Amino acid sequence: GQNIDQPTEMTAxxxxxxxxxxxxxxxxxxxxxxYQQHAGEAPTxxxxxxxxxxxxxxxxxxxxxxxKGYSYLLLKELQMKDSASYLCAVLxxxxxxxxxxxxxxxxxx
Amino acid sequence: GAVVSQHPSRVICKSGTxxxxxxxxxxxxxxxxxxxxxxxxxxxxxxATSNEGSKATYEQGVEKDKFLINHASLTxxxxxxxxxxxxxxxxxxxxxxxxxxxTQYFGPGTRLLVL
Numbered sequence: 001g002q003n004i005d006q007p008t009e010m011t012a013x014x015x016x017x018x019x020x021x022x023x024x025x026x027x028x029x030x031x032x033x034x035y036q037q038h039a040g041e042a043p044t045x046x047x048x049x050x051x052x053x054x055x056x057x058x059x060x061x062x063x064x065x066x067x068k069g070y071s072y073l074l075l076k077e078l079q080m081k082d083s084a085s086y087l088c089a090v091l092x093x094x095x096x097x098x099x100x101x102x103x104x105x106x107x108x109x
Numbered sequence: 110g111a112v113v114s115q116h117p118s119r120v121i122c123k124s125g126t127x128x129x130x131x132x133x134x135x136x137x138x139x140x141x142x143x144x145x146x147x148x149x150x151x152x153x154x155x156x157a158t159s160n161e162g163s164k165a166t167y168e169q170g171v172e173k174d175k176f177l178i179n180h181a182s183l184t185x186x187x188x189x190x191x192x193x194x195x196x197x198x199x200x201x202x203x204x205x206x207x208x209x210x211x212t213q214y215f216g217p218g219t220r221l222l223v224l
Contacts, residue, residue, distance in 0.1 A: 031211050042202050042215040043153070050211070087152060095210040097143075101152040 002026045004100035006088050011106045012078055020073045020086050020103045028093020034062050034073045035087040037102065043087055046073070075105075083107045111137045111207040115216035122193055123224055130188045130219045132159075132203030138183035139205035143213070144176075147200040159186040159203075193223045 004024045012018040024032070031050040035043035049055055049064035049071060061074040073086055088100040112135040122128050132142055140161045145153040157178055158166040165178035177189040190197055202218040 033213075040200075040218075040220070042218040044215070045213075048211060091211055096155065096158075097153075097213065099152040099154075104150075 002090075002092065002098050004088055004090060004098055006086075006100040006103045008101070009104045009106065011108060012075075014078055014080060014107055014109050016078050017074065017076050018078060018105065020075075020088075020105070022071045022073070022088035022100055024069050024071070024088070024090045024098075024100075026090045026092045026098050029066060030091040030093065030095060032062075032064055032071050033087075033089045033091070033097070034060075034071075035089065037085045037087055039084075046086075078107050080107050080109070111135075111205075111212075111214045113203065113205050113214045113216040115201075115203055115219050117219060118217060119220045119222075121222045121224065124194050125192055128190045128193055128221060130190070130201055130203075130221075132186045132188070132205070132216050134184045134205045134207075134214075137205075137207050139186075139207070140183060141210075142180060142186040142203055142205045144178065144186070144188050145202045145204070147202060147218075153202065156188075159188075161186075190221065193221070195223045197221065198223045 006022045034046040037043040047062035054063045059076045064071045085102040087102045089097045114133045116131045142159040144156045147153045156171045159178045159180040161180045167173045180186040203216045204213045
C-alpha cells in the first residue's frame, strides 16, 4: 500500500529553527510537495522537489532523498504566523497526490 | 498565478437535503479537477477526479450516487452531496492542475455542516 509518515505535532520557539520530516512509500514517484494549512483554510503550496537535494526558498527549505524515501521541510527564523499544519504529499505514478496526515506546528513566544 | 474559487465557502443544511458545491478555475481551463474531503485533524482524502465531458472517477469507498460530480465546462466542476447526513459534515476542497499535473491550485474550501 501507499504510505506517508510525518510527526503528528511539533513545538518550537519563535526565532528558532525546526525540521519536519516525512517518509514515504508509494507506487511510483513524480515529486514531493510540502503545503502549509492554517486551521479552516485550504492548503497553500510551499515547495516541490523531484530531484535529490536541498531547495531553498527564503526562510523555508525542502530536502529530498529518493533512495531513502525521505524528505524534510526546514523552517528558519520562526514567526508566530508559522503556526499551522504542514502537509507532505507525493505525486505517484498515476499523477495522483498521496497525502500525509500533516504535522501541526506550534510556535511559542 | 492561477486562481481556483469555490462556492459557497460555508453551508449549513438539514439532514436529508442536497447541497451543491461549485469549483471554478477563474483564469485557466481545467479538463481535470480533484475533489477532496478533510475531517478535523486529518489529512486530505481524495474523493474523486472530475473529468470535463466524461464521468468522474471515484476513489474506493466513495459512493458515486451520493456524491454527484458534474464537470460541465472547462472552468466549472460541481459536487452535489445528495441526502446529506451529519457524518457528511466536513471540509470539502477542490483543486485543479495548471501547467502540468505537478502544479495543483486549491480552492479555498467549503465547510459543510449537516444538522
